[in-house]
Amino acid sequence: MAIRDVQLQLCSYPTPTSVAAIEQAMDLAAALGARISALTFKIELPTTSNMLANTLLEIPSMIAAERQKSAANAQTLVSMFESIAMKRGVAHEQFIETCPTSQMGAILTEHARMRDLTMIPIGEQATVQQYVAESVIFGSGRPVIIFPEAPKRRSSTPLDVVAVAWDFSRPAARAVADALPILQAAKTVRVVTITKEKKIDTRRSAAELAKHLACHGVEVVLDEEDAAGRTIGQALEAYLDARAIDLLVMGAYGHSRMRDFVLGGATKAIVGDPPLPVFLSH
Numbered sequence: 001m002a003i004r005d006v007q008l009q010l011c012s013y014p015t016p017t018s019v020a021a022i023e024q025a026m027d028l029a030a031a032l033g034a035r036i037s038a039l040t041f042k043i044e045l046p047t048t049s050n051m052l053a054n055t056l057l058e059i060p061s062m063i064a065a066e067r068q069k070s071a072a073n074a075q076t077l078v079s080m081f082e083s084i085a086m087k088r089g090v091a092h093e094q095f096i097e098t099c100p101t102s103q104m105g106a107i108l109t110e111h112a113r114m115r116d117l118t119m120i121p122i123g124e125q126a127t128v129q130q131y132v133a134e135s136v137i138f139g140s141g142r143p144v145i146i147f148p149e150a151p152k153r154r155s156s157t158p159l160d161v162v163a164v165a166w167d168f169s170r171p172a173a174r175a176v177a178d179a180l181p182i183l184q185a186a187k188t189v190r191v192v193t194i195t196k197e198k199k200i201d202t203r204r205s206a207a208e209l210a211k212h213l214a215c216h217g218v219e220v221v222l223d224e225e226d227a228a229g230r231t232i233g234q235a236l237e238a239y240l241d242a243r244a245i246d247l248l249v250m251g252a253y254g255h256s257r258m259r260d261f262v263l264g265g266a267t268k269a270i271v272g273d274p275p276l277p278v279f280l281s282h
Helices: 019-032 051-057 059-088 101-112 127-139 170-178 180-185 206-214 232-243 265-272
Strands: 005-010 035-043 092-099 117-122 144-148 161-165 188-195 220-226 247-251 254-257 260-263 278-281
Touching (some): 005 019, 005 059, 019 059, 019 117, 019 144, 019 180, 059 092, 101 117, 101 127, 117 127, 127 265, 161 170, 161 232, 170 180, 170 247, 170 278, 180 247, 188 206, 220 232
Parallel strands (some): 005 035, 035 092, 117 144, 161 188, 161 247, 247 278
Antiparallel strands (some): 144 278
């Protein structure tokens, strides 16, 4: 199935999503020929019932000011998003929801279930955005692209060179299937297996994946990267840098239980600090 309907989450508080992040997402939507929807939030901050603190510190007025800051940022973000989309001729729409921070992940997940793909920028203060990303990855049933809000490098197009992290697992297979339209749109696709880090339990070879993808018009280059004592996340990042990869496709390992997320090592490293746009599927 083609990717024709994508979603971008914009953060309004405490620091609004950058213009550079909106432009990155718009570039990808344009490359896929997709409509893009922006969703941001007016954050409802909790009030306090401590009368003394309210009197001495003027907490209600401080909370009101922060709420207004979030509301103003949200409106500015959707205006910037609309302006960029119109200039680039990308079909678009935008939404603003009102909720406490704790509900952002659940609301974004509901929207994500009715989109082909959701994009989530990760800034330097990644705690809230990381939680939101995990909620959507494990709760939406749809793929997610996380990407650094400040791009570490920019290519002429976001899909020149796409890499697939392949370890013969179910999550990796799911990610390849979900990312097929992106692989078909890429100029170059590389499939990399990190070796000597963990035992890979399979009797199959990466060449069989290459043969399968060729049936869909995707020719791939097969690579191996020796872990050499590094974690999978470290080995992957070194590989991505060396090959000038624009986007990484990988399976998301882990599950959510009682809202506590248990992540695989590579997934945790990538979601917390993505080195580049990463397509994750669970």
